[in-house]
Amino acid sequence: MPGRAAISRGGPSAPGPAIAAGSGRQRLPGPARSRTGFPRPGPAGRPPPDRGDRPPPGQNGEVSTNRRAPGVAAALTITRMTDGVVGAIRGLFRGRGRAEETDRADRAEADLARVDAEITAFGEALAAHPFVPDHDVHEPALLDDYRRALDAYERAKRDFVGDRDLRDAADVLRALDAGRHALACLDAALDGRPRPHRLPLCFFDPRHGRAAEEVRWAPAGGTVRTVAVCAADAVRLMEGRAPIESGLREPERPAAPAPRSRTSTPPVPRTPPAPEAYEAWPAHTGERQRREGRGGAEILLHRTGANEPAVLVVHLERPEGSWVELDGPPGEGRPRQPLTHASVLTRAVVPVPADGQPGIRLRMHTGKRWRAWLHPVDALPSLDPLFLDDGLSSAGSYVLRHPGGRERFRVTQHSGSAFALHLLRPDFRPGEALCEGEGAFTRTVVTPRKPGLLYVRSRGTWTLTPAGGPGKRAAG
Known part of the structure; x- marks a missing residue:
């Protein structure tokens, strides 16, 4: 055709490359390239034919990519199917994981709701209790029981803030248990019954419930101790196995936790602060069991019973040049000195065994004021x-x-x-x-x-x- 150079038809006998006149592009012989850049497979037993003898359908001799070899299409189809199956499996596991997380969150929320309800119920029991504390009327032991119940309620509310599951609320369960026991002691004392004795919640995990017995146990690298444990843990320890694995640990609370929304609790009456132990004689101390004065003196404090031991409390206004002598039973040598002249102490609390004598004799050596009394045993401070x-x-x-x-x-x-x-x-x-x-x-x-x-x-x-x-x- 006029104006166009004839395209050289290169065949098997053409030793060199064929150049299309006017195109400016050089076509090298060899197997055609697919979209991926790899040679397309040809008939078995011979190499792919040279496509240089036919004009490319694209512009400027570019190769068209509208057609794919059947093998490549099949491979792409399989790849897509595989990706789809893998994606479906991943989605299934992700869905199952999300469902398990949701179940755990629901269980934790239900557990915390039960603990919240226990706190509310204990607060309502305290608010409805008829006991009204009065330091001038009630003995210190009653006030101590009531104060322990109130403190347990306040502690349970405070420790519940920021808890995420029942494991975090272990300290709350212990506080509520101690508070209920303190309230039971108060009720027993008001009714004239002995205060109940109870084993605490399981040492290893309060979620195990009330301890059934006490056993000897030692932590890894620690010393042997006696702990109160539930029946299941007691059996495991007797068999040489570890206690039930619960993962219980000290709660790691955030520095400034946001309070959980919880039901409103009724206002709980507060008991007035008690005086420090042994700073003053209890209100129900008998007149014959207490004395106070100034300067040197010899006094007699009467026991509540001739064969009953007592706890003696002595206060001096100043220690310098002052001391106190306690006459002991006959035949026991020199008098005891609860407070000596060389001591800087102004108070002494000592047990006085029963000796068959109706009273306890003291000699006060001081120029200042002094107080002395026999402290009621039911009013002794508690080690809780x-x-x-x-x-x-x-x-x-x-x-x-x-x-x-x-x-x-x-x-x-x-x-x-x-x-x-x-x-x-x-x-x-x-x-x-x-x-x-x-x-x-x-x-x-x-x-x-x-x-x-x-x-x-x-x-x-x-x-x-x-x-x-x-x-x-x-x-x-």
Whole structure:
């Protein structure tokens, strides 16, 4: 055709490349390329034909891509089908995972709702209780029971903030259990019945329920202790197995948690703050069991019974040049000195065993004011680890009421010389020493299972602090 150069038809005999006149492009012989850039398969037994002898359908000799080889199309179809199946499987697992997460969240919310309802019910029981505390009317033991119940309610509400599941609410369950027991003790005392004794919730996890018995157990690398556990854990420990795995741990609360929405709780009456233990004689202390005065004197405090032991409390206005002598039973040598002239202490709390005498004789050597009384045993301060977050700090001798149950405490003497923590026998004579030390020291002790009285012998300052355990806060 005029104006166009003839296209050289290269064949098998053409040794070199064919150049189309006027195109400016060079076509090399060889197998044609597919969209992917790989050679398209040709007939078996011979190479793909050279397509250089036919003009390309595209402009400027470009190869058209509108047609695909059957093998490539099949491969693409299989790939797409595989991708679809894989996507469907992934979607199935994602859906199942989301469903499991939703179920866990629903269960956690239901568990927290039950705990919330328990807090509300306990608050309503406190608000509806007929007891109205009065320091001038009620004995300190009643006020102590009521205060423990109120403190447990406040602690349960405070610890519930930010809880995400029942595991986080373990401390709430323990607080509610202690509060219910305190309220039961109050009811028993008001009815003239003995205060009930109860084992706490399972040591390893309060979700296991009430402890059934006490067993000996030691944590990894720790010392052996006696703990109250549920029946299932008791069997596992007896068989040499670990307790039921629950993953219970100390809750990791956010620094500033947002309060969960919860049902409104009724206002709970507050008891007026109690005076510090042993700072004043209880309101129900008899007139024959208390004395106060000024200057040197010899006094007689009458026991409530000739064969009943007593707890003597002595206060001096100043320690300089002052001391107190306590006459002991005949034949026991020199009089005891609860407060010596060399001491800087102004208060002493000492047990006085029964000696068959109707009274206790004291000699006050001082030029200032003094007070002395026999402290009612039912009004002794209680050693309850749940409500001693900051520890119990004092100086000198001291007597405590132990409510029962194995609990770990850290004993620290900050100053002074000899120190001893004794169990008191029924006649109020010092028994087994739970802890002894000299000067400044820290020891860990375990209280006995049975309730009783503890006696601190010291002339320095000291602190008793709960040492904590699994699922419980360790007080500082």
